[in-house]
Amino acid sequence: MRIGCPTEIKNHEYRVGLTPESARELVLRGNEVWIQSGAGLGIGATDDQYRAAGATIVDGPDPIFAECEMVVKVKEPQAGERAKLREGQLLYTYLHLAPDPEQTADLVKSGVTAIAYETVTGPNNSLPLLKPMSQVAGRMSIQAGASALEKAHGGRGVLLGGVPGVLPGRVMVIGGGVVGFNAAQMAVGLGADVTILDRDPEVLERLGTHFESRAKTRFSNMANIEQMIGEAELVIGAVLIPGAAAPKLVTREMLPLMKPGAVLVDVAIDQGGCFETSKPTTHAEPTYVIDNIVHYCVANMPGAVARTSTYALNNVTLPHALRMAELGWKEALRQNAHLAEGLNVHAGKVTYKAVADELGYDYLPTADALA
Numbered sequence: 001m002r003i004g005c006p007t008e009i010k011n012h013e014y015r016v017g018l019t020p021e022s023a024r025e026l027v028l029r030g031n032e033v034w035i036q037s038g039a040g041l042g043i044g045a046t047d048d049q050y051r052a053a054g055a056t057i058v059d060g061p062d063p064i065f066a067e068c069e070m071v072v073k074v075k076e077p078q079a080g081e082r083a084k085l086r087e088g089q090l091l092y093t094y095l096h097l098a099p100d101p102e103q104t105a106d107l108v109k110s111g112v113t114a115i116a117y118e119t120v121t122g123p124n125n126s127l128p129l130l131k132p133m134s135q136v137a138g139r140m141s142i143q144a145g146a147s148a149l150e151k152a153h154g155g156r157g158v159l160l161g162g163v164p165g166v167l168p169g170r171v172m173v174i175g176g177g178v179v180g181f182n183a184a185q186m187a188v189g190l191g192a193d194v195t196i197l198d199r200d201p202e203v204l205e206r207l208g209t210h211f212e213s214r215a216k217t218r219f220s221n222m223a224n225i226e227q228m229i230g231e232a233e234l235v236i237g238a239v240l241i242p243g244a245a246a247p248k249l250v251t252r253e254m255l256p257l258m259k260p261g262a263v264l265v266d267v268a269i270d271q272g273g274c275f276e277t278s279k280p281t282t283h284a285e286p287t288y289v290i291d292n293i294v295h296y297c298v299a300n301m302p303g304a305v306a307r308t309s310t311y312a313l314n315n316v317t318l319p320h321a322l323r324m325a326e327l328g329w330k331e332a333l334r335q336n337a338h339l340a341e342g343l344n345v346h347a348g349k350v351t352y353k354a355v356a357d358e359l360g361y362d363y364l365p366t367a368d369a370l371a
């Protein structure tokens with residue numbers, strides 16, 4: 001199969017879909033790999049490293065979109081990229097369609113077959129192609145929040161760990177999955193006063209067993225969120241209903257309950273955000289202030305630590321890419337029900353139920369798309 005990897009063009013996105021090492025694995029199995037010149041520079045990978053791996057370097061993205069059967073990326077295709085997608089082409093990347101009607105309409109119109117990393121499943125309801133980026137974003141969320149809490153950045157002027165004689169800052173993590181767990185780990189490590197809220201009793205139990213007395217857990221409901229929001233210096237939004245738009249758990253009316261200069265970090269912004277006042281920001285301008293509350297809502301947080309993130313992402317995306325290259329996407333999805341969960345759009349139809357429901361499309365079950 002001919003597989004192409006263009007340079008990412010989203011604001012401050014430095015990751016790349018294929019590392020030179022991944023390109024080599026694909027080439028070793030008889031595939032042709034085309035890499036846009038410069039695509040790897042954000043992780044320090046040169047064109048020569050890709051050439052040494054057996055890849056072909058091409059100028060600009062056009063040859064890749066025009067002539068490759070599978071396009072491997074990181075972030076959702078931007079408008080200019082979507083215009084280049086073709087019927088029968090396979091797109092393998094993060095999509096986050098539920099909060100993104102424009103992207104969904106363009107993908108449907110293009111006829112492309114699109115597999116979203118974030119809805120590919122694994123055993124025990126896990127999301128293995130989202131997990132490494134959630135680990136990165138969860139850890140980064142505390143760094144980002146700590147920085148936003150500094151006075152010069154609009155924050156309350158609180159050091160999360162406190163100092164001897166002064167209490168630490170209070171961190172409230174809403175959603176105790178991969179992002180929430182990693183955020184809590186970092187916050188606990190800094191010495192902050194940490195509470196994690198989730199609505200899944202098994203998740204709460206796991207967190208309680210892991211953190212013991214180093215972090216508190218609490219059931220997530222409106223009463224508890226409303227009561228705790230007034231005490232927190234830093235609130236991390238880390239909920240997910242797979243494939244669906246995030247529920248709004250902190251409303252605009254709740255902001256006056258918060259301490260002036262407190263910080264909201266909405267990691268769930270890629271699924272539309274779990275705070276009513278969240279809107280996507282970029283690494284160039286990551287924060288804004290509403291009602292004295294600092295909001296950080298960067299939708300591609302892992303792009304800032306591109307090297308770590310790209311290698312972590314390739315570790316989990318490559319095995320499926322190799323199988324789709326070997327078997328063709330249809331047969332690979334027939335043989336692997338977890339990968340089949342990744343199919344979001346095919347030949348002009350939405351094939352992921354939560355996306356179809358959210359955006360009002362007819363839903364084509366994946367089984368029908370594979371028939």
Ligand SMILES: NC(=O)C1=CN([C@@H]2O[C@H](COP(=O)(O)OP(=O)(O)OC[C@H]3O[C@@H](n4cnc5c(N)ncnc54)[C@H](O)[C@@H]3O)[C@@H](O)[C@H]2O)C=CC1
Pocket residue numbers: 118127130131133134135137174175176177178179180197198199200203220238239240241247249266267268269270271298299300301302
């Ligand atoms: N902004 C960024 O750069 C990045 C964003 N993300 C996003 O972060 C979000 C979280 O991802 P993961 O932690 O991997 O998901 P996950 O599935 O591991 O965890 C989500 C947790 O939210 C909980 N939850 C659902 N509804 C809730 C509610 N009403 N109250 C409290 N908890 C609730 C679930 O029980 C689950 O434990 C996703 O939207 C993901 O796409 C992930 C990586 C990077």
Ligand SMILES: CC(=O)C(=O)O
Pocket residue numbers: 075094118130133134270299300301302303
């Ligand atoms: C998951 C996601 O949105 C990211 O890694 O950018």
Ligand SMILES: [Mg+2]
Pocket residue numbers: 076095096100270299
């Ligand atoms: Mg997006």
